[in-house]
Amino acid sequence: MADVLLDRPGLVLTRAGATRRIVLHCAPRDAAAIGRAIGVELAEPMLRVASSGGWRALHLAPDEWLLIGAAQDPGALRAPAADLPPCSLVDVSARDHEVVIVGPLVAALLAAGCPLDLSPAATPLGACTRTLLGKATVVLERDAACFRIHYARSFEDYVLEFLGSASEDLPQARTG
Numbered sequence: 001m002a003d004v005l006l007d008r009p010g011l012v013l014t015r016a017g018a019t020r021r022i023v024l025h026c027a028p029r030d031a032a033a034i035g036r037a038i039g040v041e042l043a044e045p046m047l048r049v050a051s052s053g054g055w056r057a058l059h060l061a062p063d064e065w066l067l068i069g070a071a072q073d074p075g076a077l078r079a080p081a082a083d084l085p086p087c088s089l090v091d092v093s094a095r096d097h098e099v100v101i102v103g104p105l106v107a108a109l110l111a112a113g114c115p116l117d118l119s120p121a122a123t124p125l126g127a128c129t130r131t132l133l134g135k136a137t138v139v140l141e142r143d144a145a146c147f148r149i150h151y152a153r154s155f156e157d158y159v160l161e162f163l164g165s166a167s168e169d170l171p172q173a174r175t176g
Helices: 028-038 106-111 153-168
Strands: 003-008 011-015 019-026 049-052 055-061 064-070 087-091 096-102 128-133 136-142 147-152
Touching (some): 003 153, 019 028, 055 128, 055 136, 096 106, 096 153, 106 153, 136 153, 147 153
Antiparallel strands (some): 003 011, 011 096, 049 055, 055 064, 096 147, 128 136, 136 147
16 A cells, blocks of 8 residues: 555655665766667667566666666566676665655645656656755656655655645645
8 A cells, every 4th residue: 555645636746665676877888788688678769667577767868777676576687697798786775765746736835846847748758857846856757547756765854845835825626
C-alpha cells in the first residue's frame, strides 16, 4: 500500500516504494553497448526516459543516466564485461527518495516552486530533467499518469513541507 502524504481534491502525493537507484556515467558513444551489457535500454535523446527489463533510465546529461529499478531484485542489473569501454555505475539507493504526484492540480503545485514550463508541449510524457523545487535540487520525471520528484534524502523535510505548503494555496479542483 502506498504511503499517502497528501490527499485533497485534485491532488494526491504518495511516497514511492523502495527502489534501487544507480547512476551511470559513460561516454555517449559507448552508451548503447554498455546499456546492452548491463541489461537496460538507455534513453535517447537527453532529458527522456526509457523503460526496459523492470528499469527506468533517465538520461540527465550527455554522459549520465539515473537507472531506477525494483529494490527486491538487486541482481537484475548485470555487471558490465571487462572488455567494455570504461564506465561508472554507482548505487545511490540510500541517498535518494521519490514522491509521486497525481491529479489535475499537479502542474499548478509544481509551478509554485519550479521555474520550468510544465505544459505538455514543453514537458511531454517521458520527459525528465534536473531542476529546482523551491531551493531544493530535484529530478522531475513525467509519465502518463503522474509526475515523479526525485530528491536527495537530506532534502526530504524541505521538499515535503514545501509541497504541503504550496498545496494550501491552490484552488479547489472541480470534482464530478
